[in-house]
Amino acid sequence: MSQRPIKILVIRLSALGDVAMTVPVIISIKSQYPNAEITVVSKPWVKPIFDKIGVNFVGPEIRKGRKGIVDFLRFFRKLNNLEKWDVVIDLHNVIFSKLLKILFRLTGTPFVVIDKGRQEKKELTEYPKKEFKQLPSTFERYANTFKRAGFPINIEFDTIFPREEQLTEQILTITGLKQGKWIGIAPFAQHKGKIYPPEKMEEVVKHFSLQASTKIILFGGGASEQKLLSEWETKYPNTISMAGKIKLGQELLVMNLLDVMVSMDSANMHLASLCATPVVSVWGATHPYAGFYGWKQPQENIVQLSLDCRPCSVYGNKECMWGDYRCMNNITPSQIIEKIDNIIK
Incomplete structure (x- = not known):
């Protein structure tokens, strides 16, 4: 029974x-x-x-x-x-x-x-x-x-894609078939303390866009984000913006095919982690010690600076006490590029 x-x-x-x-x-x-x-x-x-x-x-x-x-x-x-x-x-x-x-x-x-x-x-x-x-x-x-609640567990999880899943026709019209390396870049977050300066992240995009065997796939949400990513898409070769073009379920399909995702301390870090995609995560006002690091992501993929003032908040929603957001502004594009290279080499 x-x-x-x-x-x-x-x-x-x-x-x-x-x-x-x-x-x-x-x-x-x-x-x-x-x-x-x-x-x-x-x-x-x-x-x-x-x-x-x-x-x-x-x-x-x-x-x-x-x-x-x-x-x-x-x-x-x-x-x-x-x-x-x-x-x-x-x-x-x-x-x-x-x-x-x-x-x-x-x-x-x-x-x-x-x-x-x-x-x-x-x-x-x-x-x-x-x-x-x-x-x-x-x-x-x-x-x-x-x-x-009466349900003790051992957390055992690898990916939401245990079997290979194909991209939909709608996605393929945007990305094309995968060839070479795919680098995802999600440069935004909800709060300023968690956002790497866009002009610096643009240098990362530019660096990898010049590699013919590499495709940059950009992720974002709101109107202003879509506008900036569209500008990068137009400006740099081998660069595609997904912002505003597909929905969440389709984004997961794309993230599943990425060789690496570059993300802030934001949702995209966690979504990519659900796909077992390596994430280079960039941390400013917040810190992995607060407990929000991506599932099974190696510590060596973190980009952050050692500052006495970090973390100044759990969610990155406080104004910088120094007024200059040095926790983000002092991270160099080359530090991020090096982390990406270590994964895709």
Whole structure:
């Protein structure tokens, strides 16, 4: 007689990098608890990630203002009627999920919340008296939350592409068939403290664009990012911008074929890591010690400077105390080029 499926609801709304970091843990749960059925609550546009790993997905559509209250209650009712949940696991711990916790607990549903380690992260970023040490990774924090819910695991994950997958016709019209080396460059991040100066990253693009056997593939999001990457695409040979041309699921297919990805401390580092693509990650105001480094990425691929003021924040959203963002501006393009060469040589 087969066991009744265990119904697990997992909440992680944003940011994209943090959402991507749930994947190794969720896949490990699926593998080590075959009778577990997992449903993820996150922003609707990240659904392709979870479609790829075969878990259920629900995306809330919540309007702003008073109508949002109605939407929220309707969404909770939808979740509550969807399954009889054995446990709800909150990997985000924000107002949205805290309100869900209140409602689920009123129905008697077990609800387990992540410990984000806020105090130790604060101590890591305090200046001048830092507790400068490696903190548990976000993967470990996610796994510990599942453990407290009764699901201890060993995180075992390699790639979301265990089998070779072909590029779609839409992608091929942009990239062409792969020949030679493909270098991905994702030069942006949400906050200034995590962005390498574009004029310096342009030197990296220029350097590799002159190699006939190498193709540069640029990744970005918003309108201003698309504009700059389009300029680079026009200016340099063997350079293609994917910004605004394909969606998330298709981007993953391209990242899977890259020989290396150059990324800030941003979502693209984590997306490429899910594809087992080597990442040269560039760090400024933030630091890998905070626990947000890409899955299975070697430490030797990190580009960063040793400064007493680093890290000054966990998310890179604080103004530079010196006013010059020396943590990023003093990194030379040649340092990044050397890391790339070490991987693709």
